[in-house]
Amino acid sequence: MEVVNKEAGWSTKEMAQKVGMDIFDGAYVNLGIGIPEMVADFIPEGREVIYHTENGLLGMGNAPEEGKGDPELINAGKKYVTAIKGASYFHHSDSFTMIRGGHIDICVLGALQVSEEGDLANWSTGEPDAIPAVGGAMDLVAGVKTIFVITQHCTKNGESKIVKQCTYPLTGKSVVTRIYTNLAIIDVSDKKLFVREFAPGITFEYLQKHTEASLINKM
Amino acid sequence: MINKIVKSAAEAVSEIFDGATLMISGFGEAGSPIELIHALIDHGAKDLTIVSNNTGSGYVGLAALIENRQVKKMICSFPKSANSKVFPELYQRGEIELELVPQGTLAERIRAGGAGIPAFYTPTSVNTLLAEGKERNIFNGIECVLEYAIRADFSLIKCRYADRFGNLVYNKTARNFGPIMCTAAKTTIVQAKRIVALGEIDPECVVTPGIFVQRIVEITNPEDESRLVAENRRYPWK
Numbered sequence: 456m457e458v459v460n461k462e463a464g465w466s467t468k469e470m471a472q473k474v475g476m477d478i479f480d481g482a483y484v485n486l487g488i489g490i491p492e493m494v495a496d497f498i499p500e501g502r503e504v505i506y507h508t509e510n511g512l513l514g515m516g517n518a519p520e521e522g523k524g525d526p527e528l529i530n531a532g533k534k535y536v537t538a539i540k541g542a543s544y545f546h547h548s549d550s551f552t553m554i555r556g557g558h559i560d561i562c563v564l565g566a567l568q569v570s571e572e573g574d575l576a577n578w579s580t581g582e583p584d585a586i587p588a589v590g591g592a593m594d595l596v597a598g599v600k601t602i603f604v605i606t607q608h609c610t611k612n613g614e615s616k617i618v619k620q621c622t623y624p625l626t627g628k629s630v631v632t633r634i635y636t637n638l639a640i641i642d643v644s645d646k647k648l649f650v651r652e653f654a655p656g657i658t659f660e661y662l663q664k665h666t667e668a669s670l671i672n673k674m
Numbered sequence: 675m676i677n678k679i680v681k682s683a684a685e686a687v688s689e690i691f692d693g694a695t696l697m698i699s700g701f702g703e704a705g706s707p708i709e710l711i712h713a714l715i716d717h718g719a720k721d722l723t724i725v726s727n728n729t730g731s732g733y734v735g736l737a738a739l740i741e742n743r744q745v746k747k748m749i750c751s752f753p754k755s756a757n758s759k760v761f762p763e764l765y766q767r768g769e770i771e772l773e774l775v776p777q778g779t780l781a782e783r784i785r786a787g788g789a790g791i792p793a794f795y796t797p798t799s800v801n802t803l804l805a806e807g808k809e810r811n812i813f814n815g816i817e818c819v820l821e822y823a824i825r826a827d828f829s830l831i832k833c834r835y836a837d838r839f840g841n842l843v844y845n846k847t848a849r850n851f852g853p854i855m856c857t858a859a860k861t862t863i864v865q866a867k868r869i870v871a872l873g874e875i876d877p878e879c880v881v882t883p884g885i886f887v888q889r890i891v892e893i894t895n896p897e898d899e900s901r902l903v904a905e906n907r908r909y910p911w912k
Contacts, residue, residue: 529702
């Protein structure tokens, strides 16, 4: 498969902005480690969004100033954070009650692969010498109503990350709601993939050519 | 008179026996009872099964306990992090066992252990490698796996304030697994940054009621794990 032109489509910031537009006022949101964390910078003005971090904080604020970090106030990625006014701390059982009990509205995660049916693989490459580590990923996809995935459309080697069947170990089956890539925004519905928005200059033909899974043009 | 306060970390961990199952609080360094762990290294109990979210950083705290070959098995959700060196090496050489558990399932197994619930069903991990070999059932059309409670012989916990009854208050996100681990062990051992007089903790604000705690030791200035790791320190201190 021909490697996607690096300049094609949206930048990572623009992808995060697209996700931000889809987070509603008053939402309780859990952001995965890495690129998903950028989404917090792109919530449209006037919307109040509460961030949950599974290590026990609802109302997570920005990173503190350099040198002002508190080792006992961190996020799930173990980075220093702050707490907003109105925040609360709680233990892990309460935290995962929020997740597993369906109380968190939206979770934004990265992906190794997403399948045609909305299966997600994002915790392990399955390599025999890798140290397996899952954290809260399987709880999040099982318990949160809306799962947004933000990812590059293809790997660095040009392989599609939107696939017919995941080859990496699954995090959850039929769990993804919407996929935001540098090339398009794709909805998962009835175990099919519907393109709802193309990045500038991207055609359906170009997108399908760089996608292993079958796409349906909803535009 | 009830007085759960002991004089030293060494005394607090002195009853821990070979082959014991221990829960250790903490999410990374936040809430990790580093002085109790170091006292356990000095004490030397071995063949331990440790329930903790991670496996420690650098060569101090939990990582040092593992490096000292006192741990037979880890039950955790995320055994690797940026600074974890000891566990990955032993695991790749097949010299330590790992039971990998999704973080929420780990929390619930501990909670269930403390609450006298022997097992429960959850949809978390269905259709993944971590559900292999587990009993399945369908409830309201949702497929679930059966998970068993975990109980421990001892829990090692870090908190901010304690009184002699064992009432505890934690600090920010260092609370994490502490309250549930207190409930799930026969003997819960706590290091508190400050021990206060009875009544100083508002009963409305007690996070762990004293009934779940057996021993408390005051550690006024606990070591900062990330600083020790940055300085490449090792326990036992050289």
